Amino acid sequence: MTSALKTEYLTINMGPQHPxxxxxxxxxxxxxxxxxxxxxxxxxxxxRGIEKIAESVTWQGFVPYTDRVDYVCAMNSxxxxxxxxxxxxxxxxEIPKRAEYIRVIVSELNRISSHxxxxxAADMDMGAFTPFVHFLREREHINDLLEMACGARLTYNYICxxxxxxxxxxxxxxxxxxxxDHFEIVVEQINRLxxxxxxxxxxxxxxxxxxxxxxxxxxxxxxxxxxxxIKFDVRKDKPxxxxxxxxxxxxxxxxxxxxxxxxYDRYMVRVEEIRESIKIIRQCLxxxxxxxxxxxxxxxxxxxxxxxxxxxxxxxxxxxYFLYSDGKTSPTRLKIxxxxxxxxxxxxEIARGVFxxxxxAIIGSLDIVAPELDR
Amino acid sequence: MDATLIxxxxxxxxxxxxxxxIISVIVxxxxxxxxGILTLVERRISGFMQSRLGPNRVGPQGALQWxxxxxxxxxxxxxxxxGADRKLFRIAPYFxxxxxxxxxxxxxxxxxxxxxxxxxxLFYFISITALVVFGVLMAGWSSNNKWSLLGGMRAAAQIVSxxxxxxxxxxxxxxxxxxxxxxxxxxxxGWLPWEWMVFKSPFAVLSFIIFFIGSLAEANRTxxxxxxxxxxxxxxxCTEYSGFRYAVFFLSEWAxxxxxxxxxxxxxxxxxxxxxxxxxxxxxxxLVYLAKVAVVIFxxxxxRWTLPRFRIDQLMSLSWKxxxxxxxxxxxxxxxxxxxxxxxxxxxxxxAVLMFLVFVFVxxxxxxxxxxxxxxxxxxxxxxxxxxS
Amino acid sequence: xxxxFQNIKDGFTTAFEGMSISxxxxxxxxxxxxxxxxDISSNATIAEKYKGSLMGMPENxxxxxxxxxxxxxxxxxxxxxxxxxxxxxxxIKCDKTKLSDGDGSPVLNRFTQKEALKTRTVxxxxxxxxxxxxxxxxxxxxxxxxxxHTNQFEMNRESQEELILRFVSDxxxxxxxxxxxxxxxxxxxxxxxxxxxxxxxxxxxxxxEE
Ligand code: SF4
Ligand code: SF4
Numbered sequence: 001m002t003s004a005l006k007t008e009y010l011t012i013n014m015g016p017q018h019p020x021x022x023x024x025x026x027x028x029x030x031x032x033x034x035x036x037x038x039x040x041x042x043x044x045x046x047x048r049g050i051e052k053i054a055e056s057v058t059w060q061g062f063v064p065y066t067d068r069v070d071y072v073c074a075m076n077s078x079x080x081x082x083x084x085x086x087x088x089x090x091x092x093x094e095i096p097k098r099a100e101y102i103r104v105i106v107s108e109l110n111r112i113s114s115h116x117x118x119x120x121a122a123d124m125d126m127g128a129f130t131p132f133v134h135f136l137r138e139r140e141h142i143n144d145l146l147e148m149a150c151g152a153r154l155t156y157n158y159i160c161x162x163x164x165x166x167x168x169x170x171x172x173x174x175x176x177x178x179x180x181d182h183f184e185i186v187v188e189q190i191n192r193l194x195x196x197x198x199x200x201x202x203x204x205x206x207x208x209x210x211x212x213x214x215x216x217x218x219x220x221x222x223x224x225x226x227x228x229x230i231k232f233d234v235r236k237d238k239p240x241x242x243x244x245x246x247x248x249x250x251x252x253x254x255x256x257x258x259x260x261x262x263x264y265d266r267y268m269v270r271v272e273e274i275r276e277s278i279k280i281i282r283q284c285l286x287x288x289x290x291x292x293x294x295x296x297x298x299x300x301x302x303x304x305x306x307x308x309x310x311x312x313x314x315x316x317x318x319x320x321y322f323l324y325s326d327g328k329t330s331p332t333r334l335k336i337x338x339x340x341x342x343x344x345x346x347x348x349e350i351a352r353g354v355f356x357x358x359x360x361a362i363i364g365s366l367d368i369v370a371p372e373l374d375r
Numbered sequence: 376m377d378a379t380l381i382x383x384x385x386x387x388x389x390x391x392x393x394x395x396x397i398i399s400v401i402v403x404x405x406x407x408x409x410x411g412i413l414t415l416v417e418r419r420i421s422g423f424m425q426s427r428l429g430p431n432r433v434g435p436q437g438a439l440q441w442x443x444x445x446x447x448x449x450x451x452x453x454x455x456x457x458g459a460d461r462k463l464f465r466i467a468p469y470f471x472x473x474x475x476x477x478x479x480x481x482x483x484x485x486x487x488x489x490x491x492x493x494x495x496x497l498f499y500f501i502s503i504t505a506l507v508v509f510g511v512l513m514a515g516w517s518s519n520n521k522w523s524l525l526g527g528m529r530a531a532a533q534i535v536s537x538x539x540x541x542x543x544x545x546x547x548x549x550x551x552x553x554x555x556x557x558x559x560x561x562x563x564x565g566w567l568p569w570e571w572m573v574f575k576s577p578f579a580v581l582s583f584i585i586f587f588i589g590s591l592a593e594a595n596r597t598x599x600x601x602x603x604x605x606x607x608x609x610x611x612x613c614t615e616y617s618g619f620r621y622a623v624f625f626l627s628e629w630a631x632x633x634x635x636x637x638x639x640x641x642x643x644x645x646x647x648x649x650x651x652x653x654x655x656x657x658x659x660x661x662l663v664y665l666a667k668v669a670v671v672i673f674x675x676x677x678x679r680w681t682l683p684r685f686r687i688d689q690l691m692s693l694s695w696k697x698x699x700x701x702x703x704x705x706x707x708x709x710x711x712x713x714x715x716x717x718x719x720x721x722x723x724x725x726x727a728v729l730m731f732l733v734f735v736f737v738x739x740x741x742x743x744x745x746x747x748x749x750x751x752x753x754x755x756x757x758x759x760x761x762x763x764s
Numbered sequence: 765x766x767x768x769f770q771n772i773k774d775g776f777t778t779a780f781e782g783m784s785i786s787x788x789x790x791x792x793x794x795x796x797x798x799x800x801x802x803d804i805s806s807n808a809t810i811a812e813k814y815k816g817s818l819m820g821m822p823e824n825x826x827x828x829x830x831x832x833x834x835x836x837x838x839x840x841x842x843x844x845x846x847x848x849x850x851x852x853x854x855x856i857k858c859d860k861t862k863l864s865d866g867d868g869s870p871v872l873n874r875f876t877q878k879e880a881l882k883t884r885t886v887x888x889x890x891x892x893x894x895x896x897x898x899x900x901x902x903x904x905x906x907x908x909x910x911x912x913h914t915n916q917f918e919m920n921r922e923s924q925e926e927l928i929l930r931f932v933s934d935x936x937x938x939x940x941x942x943x944x945x946x947x948x949x950x951x952x953x954x955x956x957x958x959x960x961x962x963x964x965x966x967x968x969x970x971x972x973e974e
Contacts, residue, residue, distance in 0.1 A: 012521045019609060034525065034687055061847030064899035125607075127597055127684025130786055133425035137795050141756055144819040150900075151826040151913065157899045165904060169822070175757060182756040189751050193681070193785040198774040199598055200683045299841075299905060356525070357607050357686045423790040428798075681786040682779060697772065741784055748788030757817045 009037055012356075016045045020125045020360045023370025025344075027359070036359060039351040041344050047374040054334035059085055059301050060161055062331070067155035069336060070372035072117055075110035075146070076314035078159040079103055083240060084310035084321040085161050088303045096292040099163035100242045105176065105284045106149060106158060108277045112183070113142040114315035115223075115270045115277075122267060122364030123194050126203050131194040138186060141179050148172055161301065163294035173285055180278050187274055195271055204264035205257035208350040208362045215261065218346040221339045222317020223273060224366055227253040227266030234313040246283050248276045263365035270367070273315075300329055316340055316367060340366075340373040402479045409633050410626040411441035413672065417629070420673065421680045445622060453618035456519055463517035468616070468623035470510030475627045477503035478634050483557045483641045484661050496557035497549065500638060501542055504593065507631070508534040511602060514624070515612040526611025529687060530602035534593055536694040541589035543702035547582035547709045548572050548642050561646035566663075568734075569727040571645040576723070578709040580730060583643045585698050585705065590638070592690070594631045597679040601687060636671035640664060644671070793817065805915055825915040826898045829891050831931045835910035838886045845905035850895040854888035856944045885944075887937045893919060894927040 010033070015026035024045035030038040050069055054062050066081040067074040086092050120135030143153045149168050150158035158165055194200055210220065215228035225232060233250045235243045251272035253265030303325045311320040317339030324333040343366040351359050381390045415430065415437065422429025431437040455464055481496040493499050508531055515527015549555060551572060552563035564572050573583045592599035603611030613624045640646060647664030649656065685693065716722050795816040803809040803820075810820035838855035902911050921927050932940075 010521060020607065033528075057847045058845075061845070061901065064847055064897055064901065067899075123683065127600065128682060130421075130425050130680045130789075133427065134789070137426050140795065140818055144757065147825070148819065148822045151822060151824040152898065152900075155897065155899070157901070165900070166824070169824075178758065179756050182754045185751050185754055189748060189785055193782045194683065196778055197683060197782055198771065198778045199685060199689075202689055203683060203686055299845075355686055355688070357601075357684075360607050420790075423794070424786045426789055426792065426795045428794050428796040677783060677786065678779075681782045696768075741780070744781070744784035745788045745791075748785045749791055752788065752792040755817070757819055 007032075014356075014359070015042075020363060021370075022121055022363075022368075025363075025368065025370050025373065027347075029356070029359070031356065034355050034357075036351055036354055036356060039348050039359065041347050043341075043344060044374050046370045048371075050375045051334050051336060054331050056330060058329050059303065059331065060299075062334070063160060064155065064157045067157055068371065069375055070314065070316065070319075070338070070340075070369055071154055072369050072372075073107075073110045073114040073315045074154065074156050075107045075159065076114075076312065077319070078156065079107050079241075080310065080312040080314065080319050080321050082159050082161050083312065084308055084323050085301075085303065087310050088306065088308040088323050088325055089161075089301065090304075091162070091295065091297075094295040095163055096295060097242075097289050098167075098291045099293045099295075101284050101288040102149075102164050102168060102293060103159055104241055104243065104246070105281055105288070106146060106156075106164075108281050108284075109142050109145060109176070110156075111315045112274050112277050113139040115274050116142075116187075118315070118364075118367040119195075119267065119270055122361070122367075123200070125360045125364040126200055128194050128197075128200065131190050134186075134190045134193070138183055138190075141183070145172065145176055145179060148175070160294070160297075162297035163292070165294070167293045173288070176281065177285055180281060184275070184278055187271075191271060195268070201257045201264060203357075204267055204361055204365065205262055206259050207263045207358050208354065208365070209259045210261040210346065210350060212261065214346075214349070218349070219342045220317070220346060221342060222313065222315070223269045224266055224317065224339070224343055226250065227269045227365075228261035229253050229255075229265075234311050234318050238311065240310075240312060242284075245287070246280050248280050251276065263361050266365045266367075302327055302329055311337075314339070316343075316369060316372060336375055338372045338375070340368045340370075343368050344373055403476065406476055406479060406630055407626060410628075410630040411445060413629040413632055414444065414625070415441045416672075417632075417676050417679075420676050424677070424680045448622040448625070449619050451618040451621075453620060454615070456615045458519040459615070460517035460519070463513045464615075465620070467510050467513035467517060468620045468627070470513060471507050471627040472510075472623050474504050474506030474510060475630045475634055477506070478638075481557050482634075482637055483561050483646055484664060492556055492558040494554075494556045494559075497545060497555045497560065497642070500557070501538070501545070504631075504634070505534070505538065507593075507627070510627075511612050514616070515602075518612070518615040520615050522608045522610075523612050523614045526602045526608045526614070529608075530595065530612060532687070533595075533599065533601060533690060536691060537589045537592040537599075537698075540585055540694060540698035540702045541593060543699065544582040544585040544589065544705060545642065546702075546706050547579055550706070550709050550713065551575055551579065557641055561641050561648065564645045564648055566645060566648040566650050568645070569724070569731040570648075571643065573643040574727045574730045574734070576709060576712050576726065577730065578705045578712055579643075581701060582705040582709070585701050586643070587639060589694075589698055590635050591675065591678070592694070594635045594675075595628070596632070596635075596675055598682040598684050599690060600679075600684060601690060632672055632675060633668065635675065636668040637664075639671050640667040821915050823915075824913075825917075826900050826903075826913040828893055828898075828914055828916045828919055829896065829902070829929070830912055830914045831889055831891070832910045832912070833886065833889065833931060833936075835908045836886060836889070837908055837910075839907065841905050841907060842902035842911050845901045847899070847901065848895055848897065850892040851902060851911075852888060852890045852892075853886055855886045856940065885940050886932055887940050889931040891929045891931070892927065893929050894924050 009030040012029045012031055013026070014029055015021040016024040021027070026042040026045060028040040028042060029036055030040075048068070050065050053065060057065070063078060063081060066077040069077045083092075086095065116135040116139045120132035123129075123135075124132040146156060146158070147153045149172055150156045150165065152158075210218075210224070210228050212228045212230050215225050215230060220228070229252050231250050231252050234240070235248075236250055251269050253260055253269055255262070255265065256268055257264040303323075305325055305327045307322065307324040309320055309322045311318050313319075318337075319339060320337035322333070322335040322337070323331050326332040347359075347362060347366070351362055354362070381387060385393065418440070419429040419431075419437065429437065430440040433440045433443045455461055478500055481493055481499055483492075511530040511534075512527045515523045515525075515530065518524070548560055552560045554560060554563070560572070564570055568574065573579055595602050601611075602608075603613065608614070613621060616624060641664070644667050646667075647660035649660050649663060653659060793816050795818060797804060797810070797814055797816065797818060802814045803812065805821055806823070807820040810818075838853065840853050840855070843849075843851045843853050898913070900913060903909075903913055919927065
């Protein structure tokens with residue numbers, strides 16, 4: 001006998017203004033009660049046409065725009081773009097060593113703060129507000145340090161084509177060293193507060209499993225890829241700047257709390273990357289040489305005709321800048337490849353048959369940042 | 376009070392009604408004040424737990440913040456969404472209010488300070504709080520918002536499943552004290568910690584834990600705040616509410632916190648019992664009671680700002696797979712325990728003291744842990760020493 | 765069954781751990797900066813009332829822009845460096861030494877107290893603070909450090925129009941324009957005189973030839 005009751009799926013609109021979509025991301029959900037049957041991400045709410053803007057500003061003038069590509073890790077975006085232009089101009093070898101070290105220090109500091117926000121936001125989505133504030137408290141110290149270096153707290157525009165804009169203030173290195181000593185312990189404390197909490201683990205373990213093959217198929221990058229157990233990091237596999245001189249590990253997921261490639265693995269990869277970044281900065285503080293911080297670059301540069309694709313490892317993974325130059329004062333075409341976009345593309349696949357609450361965990365664990373997603 | 380009113384020349388019926396009205400107004404005002412102050416307390420405590428200060432601008436140390444918030448909420452426009460079930464939408468908050476307010480009737484504020492010491496007090500307590508679920512469900516349904524609906528549904532599922540372990544676990548104190556009246560339960564305990572219900576037997580501890588977790592869930596507190604899970608359901612069942620109606624929800628939520636603390640205190644933590652020598656000082660008794668309630672409330676707030684939230688299926692499995700069997704064990708175990716030790720009260724007391732010592736030991740362990748964490752956070756950052764390069 | 769009890773145990777111990785940390789935080793310094801009361805403009809001033817461990821504003825803070833017009837050579841490099849065109853500069857040929865500070869004395873360089881020697885002067889220097897993204901490119905490009913970031917960051921105005929910072933007042937503009945026209949007139953007079961002279965000479969030469 002067939003049931004006389006007819007049921008239908010409930011269509012729910014999640015976002016663009018939903019507390020857990022951090023920024024403006026929208027999902028159209030078809031659910032069966034609380035269980036998601038179909039999830040359709042709708043991107044583009046934060047599209048600002050940054051790639052198009054590049055075609056009308058000078059090569060140097062675009063650097064502040066890269067801050068806005070991903071405001072959670074502006075230094076890393078600066079770095080990607082500037083190194084791409086330097087490669088296009090064939091001046092990679094002219095960059096002073098001190099500038100290279102400063103670049104690595106500030107971008108690793110920024111990586112820590114970005115991961116702190118990512119982890120904290122994931123905690124907050126799980127209903128634990130306190131760890132989020134604790135992470136922000138620590139991030140505030142990083143903001144202070146970076147502000148000391150360049151005068152801005154969020155959109156730094158510190159790294160420039162040919163080096164960095166100005167040398168670090170004298171107290172920066174000692175303050176950074178002190179901060180790392182503090183942070184190393186406190187981050188472990190915050191982990192005890194939330195990351196090892198049984199409820200939290202249960203919320204993240206075995207949710208939204210991305211097997212290694214699927215991660216590659218969907219072109220995941222960065223911690224999301226490494227969370228699935230694939231050891232790939234641009235810093236190690238295609239070293240740029242001075243990363244080849246530094247000694248650090250690449251943490252990968254190992255199915256700590258359940259299945260390989262679940263939300264908890266992705267989350268823990270970030271936690272461990274913070275530790276690695278601390279290690280990197282410590283080495284840099286020891287090795288940083290004295291000297292110039294900027295190579296001589298003309299005020300209006302005209303890179304030779306040609307194109308270049310340069311990838312760096314930002315907190316959200318392998319970020320690539322494609323530049324096409326016609327020998328003019330501004331790029332003819334610029335394309336940015338970001339990690340959040342591929343992270344978003346996998347959501348419909350892994351968010352099938354999970355709870356609405358799990359979707360929130362998925363967004364948190366993939367660390368999707370809306371401005372980077374839409375550019 | 377009746378007598379006083381009669382003496383000034385009212386006939387008994389009018390006197391009765393007048394006194395009831397007066398008492399209700401007093402209790403309602405107390406209720407509003409408590410709810411309001413608790414919002415402030417919660418915000419300040421959560422601030423401190425997050426290295427913040429919390430609201431401290433309105434009045435000395437922010438003491439009047441709750442008044443300002445209340446005024447703001449009342450002055451706001453009362454919006455009713457299009458397509459809402461207007462009648463239900465309007466009435467829903469008051470169900471919550473009545474559900475919580477009704478408990479005040481059997482609230483033992485101290486020895487002998489109770490509006491009505493019903494002989495089925497505890498039973499009444501459990502039943503009247505069930506009204507809240509109607510309010511929440513109505514609010515969720517009538518808002519014509521899918522998030523609210525999900526919130527309402529979650530609330531219904533949650534409260535209904537947690538009533539069972541809570542009710543079951545309350546059977547243990549009832550077994551021990553042999554009465555359902557709140558005053559009676561309180562009177563069956565002493566003022567010393569090991570005379571409290573919670574330390575009366577190992578099974579009482581178990582039932583206390585189950586009761587506490589279960590009532591957290593009933594009061595929709597984190598880790599069980601699924602009905603209004605902010606990051607999932609926007610604001611759950613009260614998403615569409617604004618203005619006064621929202622204030623009522625808000626208030627009943629925090630008053631619920633007080634009710635939770637009050638019930639826990641009077642059933643498990645010795646209520647407002649005083650040492651024999653001080654018997655009769657009602658004010659002192661009330662103060663002792665309120666102090667205990669404050670501690671319980673602090674623990675609840677503290678839990679809220681520490682733990683993440685469960686998922687709906689985990690919530691259900693916690694209730695049915697963990698708490699319910701636990702409550703059964705506590706109940707049966709307690710019965711057996713009483714049977715075995717009923718002729719040897721000395722054994723009972725020794726076990727009680729032992730359990731209290733274990734508790735003290737746990738507290739000390741905890742204190743040591745806290746000290747470690749404090750020292751970790753005190754590691755300097757941006758100290759003057761680091762100013763030189 | 766083992767997992768069942770393990771779950772219970774882990775649930776309690778980890779919650780215990782977490783609670784100890786959130787409790788401990790209550791007794792450690794609060795990081796909130798009570799902003800209007802605490803002067804955050806430098807590390808020294810913030811230390812007066814604030815007990816936490818955050819820093820004040822650094823010296824190189826990139827706040828609202830300020831221009832020292834006595835230094836500005838009206839070269840417009842900053843205008844070209846700005847990626848979003850929020851600087852607008854008009855200039856005219858004008859000898860600044862002849863402009864006065866109002867009381868008759870010549871315009872002085874704010875930093876060196878020497879007379880400003882310029883041959884061009886700005887008649888309009890507008891920075892749209894609403895559009896500006898405080899990137900610092902203009903400051904870095906300026907050859908004379910005339911345009912600088914201050915550590916001001918509060919700028920509440922009623923309308924966007926009021927957020928356009930105009931550094932050249934109408935008076936100064938008028939004086940400069942007057943001066944410019946004077947210079948022009950002088951130059952024209954000179955030129956005319958020169959031409960006249962030349963003509964006269966030519967005429968003389970002609971006369972001599974004849
Ligand atoms: S700070 Fe940047 S945006 Fe602002 S005026 Fe200068 S160059 Fe333009
Ligand atoms: S770059 Fe400096 S000197 Fe040139 S116009 Fe701008 S402010 Fe004046």
